[in-house]
Ligand SMILES: Nc1nc2c(ncn2[C@@H]2O[C@H](COP(=O)(O)OP(=O)(O)OP(=O)(O)O)[C@@H](O)[C@H]2O)c(=O)[nH]1
């Protein structure tokens with residue numbers, strides 16, 4: 280690909296997955312190098328950013344960490360729409376979280392940006408003794424659906440940087456410059472604003 | 480409401496973590512945004528713990544350490560006690576006779592030692608409790624809930640930096656579990672939703688679990704004000720409506736900031752959904768959250784909009800200069816001076832929202848249907 284000079288790319292990335300799968304913990308590990316035993320549950324969504332250097336480019340991730348509970352589903356689209364990448368997280372000790380991850384994959388395939396780079400992260404790999412979701416099963420599923428698969432531990436930091444680094448290398452490089460926020464809010468209804476001003 | 484807890488205070492072990500006067504462990508809180516949970520406050524309450532004080536035993540113990548005596552505070556508390564009467568007997572009478580005095584005093588902050596009791600009086604939860612003897616116990620002991628596992632997963636992740644909730648299976652975690660489980664049985668449409676734990680947790684620092692449960696019922700079912708349950712029902716219909724209203728209020732009342740938000744593609748959902756879902760009990764300094772709750776319970780959700788707008792207004796000159804990323808950060812980490820209740824709340828009171836809120840609600844319903852219809856639509860299989 281392009282060989283001249285250092286490119287700098289902004290990439291919007293969203294984390295999706297079941298309650299307690301470790302979305303916030305993965306981000307916290309990646310962005311701040313920290314882990315807390317009792318991570319507060321996420322209400323709404325939280326924003327972070329972190330830059331990684333790959334080959335000839337630097338990728339600045341603009342990360343939306345979402346709330347995992349099904350009830351919050353209606354808030355999710357505004358975070359994954361227009362995202363360049365998504366990490367779908369499940370907890371390797373929890374089969375239900377894997378089923379939930381598959382649902383997210385389906386939803387992104389039908390509703391998300393078609394060029395989205397998707398990664399499936401089986402988190403809590405340090406809890407090997409209570410593992411419920413076999414690596415093979417997850418890997419096969421990921422392959423069938425064109426996802427990149429990796430098992431991570433936010434606690435021990437295993438594979439966390441690799442996860443984000445791998446996503447960075449897979450991002451389409453030749454995309455046009457994005458707006459500074461990296462956000463595309465298809466959802467943002469301009470008509471709402473105008474109707475508000477016309478009537479008041 | 481004798482709770483006979485006073486003696487148990489002595490049972491607290493000697494090696495204790497350093498906590499602030501609300502019982503939050505002193506160190507950087509571990510929320511991802513790096514919020515400091517409780518800042519030193521300008522307000523200070525001096526209270527004598529009487530027998531009917533509803534504080535949890537740990538909290539009461541820690542609070543005792545921070546008590547200071549102050550003559551003015553004592554006078555204030557005496558006035559409040561008179562207004563309430565023994566066990567709250569004179570309250571209703573007083574509110575009927577002098578509603579403006581009550582409103583003014585509540586806006587100045589309810590004395591911390593009376594907060595639990597007054598909250599129950601103004602929310603209407605005390606009446607619910609008296610009308611439903613034994614119901615709570617029934618829900619806790621005999622009923623099972625589909626949400627039990629979800630609740631358990633979140634228990635140690637609710638106020639993890641507060642001593643009362645820190646101990647695994649300790650009294651704080653147990654009562655939090657009971658209240659949330661009981662509610663999820665009581666109202667199966669709502670069940671358990673993340674965020675309710677912070678609301679219940681805040682209540683539990685000021686009252687028994689049964690009292691906290693009925694206050695939750697009073698709020699969600701609308702004993703005094705508009706029901707809050709729409710915040711938590713499928714599709715979060717009330718959250719969506721509030722965000723729409725806030726978005727438009729910002730545009731109307733803070734046009735410079737509204738313009739800047741539009742340019743940077745900032746949507747209120749990115750910073751304000753927790754304001755509504757937890758009524759500022761998540762990621763806000765605790766002393767400020769309490770003052771907001773005083774007013775919230777008496778005057779309703781309007782105060783959430785007012786405080787939100789006041790925060791934005793106070794910081795507007797800085798916010799309009801920031802690009803997207805810094806802006807998002809700033810909207811979740813307001814500076815300490817902005818969070819001073821004695822500055823922020825008077826500013827909030829001066830912002831008028833009632834009429835525009837009503838109009839925006841109508842407009843929203845014209846586009847999206849009434850709340851009950853919106854819920855029905857969500858529940859229909861697509
Ligand atoms: N052993 C182990 N525990 C982890 C790991 N990652 C997260 N946890 C724990 O799992 C719990 C949930 O982690 P969070 O990061 O809050 O999960 P989440 O996906 O953000 O959850 P919601 O915000 O509720 O959707 C926390 O108590 C973490 O300490 C891990 O890799 N190993």
Ligand SMILES: [Mg+2]
Nearest residue numbers: 302303320321
């Ligand atoms: Mg989270």
